[in-house]
Amino acid sequence: MKVVCIGAGNVATHLSQALYKAGFVITQIVSRTEENAKALALSVDADWTTNPDNIEDADIYIYSVSDSALGEMIHRNPRKNGLHVHTAGSMSLSLFEGYKERGGVLYPLQTFSKGKAVNFKDIPLFIEASNADDLNVLRELASGISNKVYEASSAQRQQLHLAAVFACNFTNHLFAIAESILHEADIPFEVLRPLIQETIDKTATLSPREGQTGPAVRKDFNVMNKHLDKLTDHPEWQEIYRLLSQDIINNHRG
């Protein structure tokens, strides 16, 4: 199977390199940015181009570009043959309709940062295609790089992406707020790590709802008011504190 990778950002880089290591042949990297295209192509022994008109013939075209660029790249890729696959959580499979005969989705449920290696084998991959044959092709590809391959419809994948924003992106932002709060008291973020790790480990035996601790679930308004007072200089965090505490209280009513 010859694979062309369209995109050279975080997802494209981690995915291309995982495919390459698993023995798939990446023939070409396509990116608007010459520097990124060259660097990624070099690391996976592929050709590269910045011009979609020059996209070479392949069995699979994988689009890992921003959601806003995705439609245009599908449109601009002159190749009609082969299986066209995007990797976006919130974009539907139907995006390929009218442009390509065979469309599919391979959504890696993970957060990728430049220069931070991840073990692809553990990343859940959610696949979707419009027919059983293409689903099998995608399953073969996905199973080559991960031990966790699931089928998901476009609707399910969108829920997954939404849940991931809460569990990952928003969680990370709460860590950023905690870091700022500690910084004001000259305490390094490091000291929170065992607590954070335990918060996650606990979800293996208790559901997050059952495992809820803290002043809000105890309805300890004395502590909550002290905390709100301490946030006087940060009205936006005060509002986040209020809203999340109220939702915890509502969630544990009766």
Next chain:
Amino acid sequence: MKVVCIGAGNVATHLSQALYKAGFVITQIVSRTEENAKALALSVDADWTTNPDNIEDADIYIYSVSDSALGEMIHRNPRKNGLHVHTAGSMSLSLFEGYKERGGVLYPLQTFSKGKAVNFKDIPLFIEASNADDLNVLRELASGISNKVYEASSAQRQQLHLAAVFACNFTNHLFAIAESILHEADIPFEVLRPLIQETIDKTATLSPREGQTGPAVRKDFNVMNKHLDKLTDHPEWQEIYRLLSQDIINNHRG
């Protein structure tokens, strides 16, 4: 050193048992609830009472009770001698003033749930006392059960507690929301675990602010609006989504 433990809840249980395992002598457990007092006393080979008037003479009295009960328990403990220590994040050392000659704090920065074992050795313990001798006593006690003992003032400890609410309690609530969102699409929470683990692992090499990913930091309003639409039946989560996304955008401005 003879230790009396006042309280028999989650913190009291985990702390008493850690002290017992480390070789400290717990002479008595004090709790309003006979059942809890008995069970904990049995596990640490101690006497028990439900009546504060019967508190026995000891070298150290450790109060692990709710913030709202703490003042009263200090007041009702007839023993004036020895070192009196509370374990509350948001309560000041000055709470002992006028009641006991020697006061201290030992704050374990961890989330405790009944029936979920934790490795005390890794739990950061923050200690405070009004004089160097008592600080040494507390350091000896704390070092016996944890490898991570730090000094912190009451003001620092209150910031720590506030940061912990964001990093642990609120984070856990975001997991609970994510679990509900996945449940609506018939997907188990389990699939989010590698993503959540990576979100934390990343903070070892990138600060949370630097490691921020997701639609908000990319200012991808298209995806954000899709997500808000999907939350129409949950106006409270919609509001949380809006507030956290806006704060991420503000935090990464120019």
